[in-house]
Amino acid sequence: MATEHTALLAAQDLHAHYGQSHILQGISFSLQPGVALGLLGRNGMGKTTLIRTLLAQVRASGGEVWVKGHKVTQERTEHIVRRGIGVVPEGRGVFPNLSVRENLQMAARPGTRGQVDWTFERVLQTFPRLGERLGNGGGQLSGGEQQMLAIGRALMTNPDLLILDEATEGLAPLVVAEIWRVIALIRASGMSTLVVDRNYQKVLAHTDRCLVLEKGRLVLEGASDDLADDEAALHRYLGV
Amino acid sequence: MSTLMLQAQSVSRFFGGLKAVEDVSVDLHRDELHAVIGTNGAGKSTLINLLSGELPLSAGRVSLMGEDITHWRQPKRARAGLGRSYQRNTIFTPFTVRENCRLSAQARWPRAWNWWQPASRCALSNTAAEEALQRAGLGDVAERVAGTLSHGQKRQLEIAMCLAGAPKVLLLDEPLAGMGAEETERMLALLGELKRDHAILLVEHDMDAVFRVADRITVMVNGRVIASDAPEAIRQHPEVRAAYLGDSVGAGHGH
């Protein structure tokens, strides 16, 4: 398939299991450079699992994953990520025993093209709240502060693709708005994004294309604008 | 007139120099859902920790149905009817969903220390658990091991466990976080139902939801209460809009 070679990220008939249960049941999609992709679905449909499988945090039981034309199915997480992916995982994954400063610094890395768009200073500018708590341990932050830290940390790796799994969970409306603003900013800068969020309206508004997952299968794929108008589909797959 | 269930008077909690909660007073009445909203790090979770007894107070007083419980430890408060959920999941990952609820129910019933009778034969906690499961919409996955649930399902279980203990006062820390649209609806319906015979304190960032169910809203910023009023008044409150709501929640933007 041609797309696999041009795509930033692509999956071919991807399967994954947790023990006996077949979670991902043959998923194929591709994400072109510069595209913002949304991933929607009810609770427990496999969104997080898909992300984790793409990153080899869950072993794929079948199918292939491609990053920038390289087949990475056999590679380990760190190698895949180093090809230019930044991750904000579900549950944040802030390092509680490192200070805020260290959480950011440990991740710092120039992008795959040598670009250093996101620096320590720029992250603090984007999230001033973090600047006030630089010396605090990551574990002492409030939930929202941790979420900002996780995003900031992912940006410090200057990725080509930023994956956000429920990045706005537990954030104050102002901050949520701020994060969507940042996501829009990132999108505008040409960085690709893969966004999972419970607020489907925001996801649809901030992405070019969307995938809808149901019980581990891709049931819908299309332009976000189209989907936003398709009330029947939204009701059917998201229960709204 | 609704009964006053839980009252916090000028409670404070300091972490070193940080005043996480400072001079906060809240009243929780039966048949009233009291929402506490506020910026991240405002001290909402800390407030719940203070009320539930997880953290000792630096200053202030807490009373439950007129009784001073400031110096009670957490388990005793819980047995007296203070139930809470956590912002981060605290489920028993190795147990089944049902067992999670059963265990949560157990402490409240007599002879919790019984060591010869099989726990599975404790009818009281079994029914309590079953009821909580149904209410939280987890009936289908009751036999699943809790650790294998998806994030949203775990959040539901977190609430179910809180309910299983048959509390009189519910302190819910962001119960809607991580739930999908459908589950959010169900949870809001549940809250409306629970409200009738419980006093509920709801910490939540989903403003649509909060404004739909709350009877009273307290807003915290940096450890202090900046406003406490009926929802409509809060929605218009300039300080609250500036510090927390922003423009995202336009006046009257419902569903």
Add this chain to the structure above:
Amino acid sequence: MDLATFLVQCLNAIQYGLLLFLVASGLTLIFGIMGVINLAHGSFYMIGAYMAYALAPGVQQVLGGGFFITLLVGVVLSVLLGYVLEWVFFSYLYEREHLQQVLMTYGLILVFEELRSIAVGDDVHGVTPPEWLSGSIALGDLMSYPVYRLFISAVCLGVALAMWWVLAKTRLGMRIRAGASNREMVQAMGINIRLLYRIVFAVGVALAALAGMIAAPVSSVYPGMGSSVLIICFVVVVIGGIGSIKGALVAALLVGVVDTFGKVLVPSVAGLSVYLLMAAMLLWKPEGLFKANG
């Protein structure tokens, strides 16, 4: 006790404490960062001491000898040993329950002890320090103090400083500490945690072996020397706060002081003193003196 004696006792306490620190530092590193309760740590100490004894003739022949060359060879060998051990025995245990690792390290103790017995026998041996360190300094008219002991103290301080700097100040150190709390997340940041862990383990082993080699000239080399040092090391690590280098240093000095003055002032319960200290410290600070933060 007059002032002069008291001061000399303080010197003894510090010197002992520093040596303890050197042995315990590797343990706290492996323990705090990888979560491996390494019972075999004492064995690495023993292996180090035996290397100081057994390698010397070979090094003499091939490289022209010298205590420091032996030391260097020993450190290189122990890094290799640690690297291979982690690779073969530990790398697949991280997902398992911690106690499985305990069982594994217990097995290793038995194996190392027996291999040592087969390879070099069960006799007690001495190791001579280099010529220029073998003198001593007079401490008043009381007694004299061997220069070599001062040298040990200097090495220990050097190691403490270097470790603190790497862990607290460098990005490598941050990444290592991050791995302590969330391995998967470190991987998701694009960092090769397996390699990092392997290196940490190897360094931990090397530190224990280095301690053994450095201590060999004063402690001599004998079977069972590992197990006697193991428990006291755990005491140091726990009092200091697991994973904290600073804590290990402070705790080691504390243990040194308590042990030294315990023996002198209340000899009948001297055996208890260190454990009393640990119990008291943990009751006061249930998580050790310093939380792991470098």
Add this chain to the structure above:
Amino acid sequence: QGQKLKVGLMLPYTGTFAALGTAIENGFRLQLAEQGGKIGGREVEFFKVDDESDPSKATENVNKLIKRDGVDVIIGSVHSGVAMAMAKAAKDNNVLLIVPNAGADAVTGPMCAPNIFRSSFSNWQPGFAMGEVMAKKGHKRVVTITWKYAAGDESVKGFKEAFTKGGGEVIKDLTLPFPNVEFQALLTEIAAAKPDAVFTFFAGGGAVKFVKDYDAAGLKKTIPLYGSGFLTDGTLEAQGASAEGLFTALHYGDSLNTPRDNAFRLAYAKTYKLQPDVYAVQGYDAAQILGVGLNAVKGDVSKKAEFAAAVQKAKIDSPRGPFMLSKAHNPVQDFYLRQVVGKENKVVGVASKALTDPARGCKM
């Protein structure tokens, strides 16, 4: 008696005392070979158990030999606590026991029995011998230092008994927990106390470290150090120059230079490519005691009384010099004063002649 004689060796083959266990077995086998591989006219079959120097497993280990293997005689062990358990089991099951090292006073004290013998010494003995020597040398104020455990206590007790009888005074008893080897604090105490001399009991790795530390602290030049013989036995190579000139008391030494000893040493060195030590001698003599007894009963181990009578009458022709067994079955032997010269514990005199353990508590 066509059947083989079953000999159980319960010795440490692993751990700190492993080298001692091997030496004892070597000595025993050497003597056996010299008797033509037979004792009391019977071929010998060995059963070995590693006692790990762990007293909590000792009863079970000795029962392996007694109940599982059904041995006729047991040889062991090094660790006193283990030997205590063995003595109990031997007494309960009425099996011959010869202790080739462990010095616990109780074995030939309260625990003494017709079927229990010792080819080595009691802890009391070398201490007492050294006490006599130091008193005679004119030392008046002495500090003792040892580990806080039974062997150390008993040894120091023996020393004090003789030393105070000879007019000396022990100004300080220093102890440290077993097996702690951090001596520096106590050395400082010694330096501060400025005694005429120091008496010590240490063995193995602790002995090496103590002697080296004592020297390194500069005390060796100013305050003479005396010890029970184990201070410098099997440890000289490791102690190096630090041990040079030290005086110790023991029932054996390196240059006895008697024809008996020379023959033994030559044979041992030839067989094992090693120099023998006191442990080898004790093992060797354990075999001799067994031989004397069994010859008297023509190999019939069930005749315990005759066996004991014969052994008590006999003069054991040991490389250390001939000795007899006391009523409590502990050797009545000469204790030599030895001085370290190079890599040898050179015998320079007799510290105490035909020294008998008081066997306090023995009702036999």
Add this chain to the structure above:
Amino acid sequence: MSKLPWARVMPVLLAFGVLAALPALISGFYVELAMKVMILAIFALSLELLVGQTGLVCFGHAAFFGIGAYAVTLLSPEGEAGSLWWTLPAACGAAGVYALAVGALSLRTKGVYFIMITLAFAQMAYFVVHDTPLGGGSDGIYLYFKPVAAVAGHTLLDLDKPTQLYGFVWACLGACFVASAVLLKSRFGRALAGIKANEQRMRAAGFATFGYKLAIFVVSAMMAGLAGYLFALKDGFVNPEMLSWHQSGAVLIMIILGGLGHLRGAVLGAFAFALLQELFQSQAVFGAFAKHWQLMLGLTIIAFVALMPRGLVGLLHKEGAK
């Protein structure tokens, strides 16, 4: 009990049956070995209650074992047999009282800190018996007369008789096993499991977890004291090494080897550990190489860890793995 899972209970019953019949089948030494292993199994069982079921890793369990053993030795009269009726409760009680003190202090700590503080208290007990005249010093002391159980002058049980002692040990193991199994299924037992899984949540649900932990700590210590009591009777000799950290370590190794989280694991582990050591030390099997038993044991343990992530019980019910 409503329904026992027979598939799992049968093998256990069978094993107990075989143990009961053992004295009739094999020679004296092996009976004694079996007795020792049963005592160790009681010891391991007691630790399993703490480590496997409550998640409290205690690294000083030998102290309670040793206290039980020393108690009976020191309390028995010099020249005659003591009475089982009060020496046994006294021994268990002594262990329990010490555990109450240790637990009250140490249960405030968590994880590795708990491991180490229990070690600290055990070492204190060790040094008390090792260094003071109280416990007879480093060489240990003897128990000359083993207790008897008499009712109205009529001797029911004379533990000086090997077969009676064997039977008594067997009964104790059975009783401990059944009691533990019942306890774990009960509300109290489930609360312990909950504490292991998530103590914070248990407190929020209204369990005063400290009390639960202290209770099981004391119960476990008393059971360890019982094991120590029996061990002292078996040997008639106690020694400070019974309280040493090596002993604490060994019993911990047994339950890990057997498989944590299962009572059967503790018993299996005790049998496996003791018998493997026995096997490797046996000259009859390995000849001169028996001298290197440590090497073989060490390698076997490593192999166990590598191949059996869930311990020996993992072997037993692989099919029903959940």
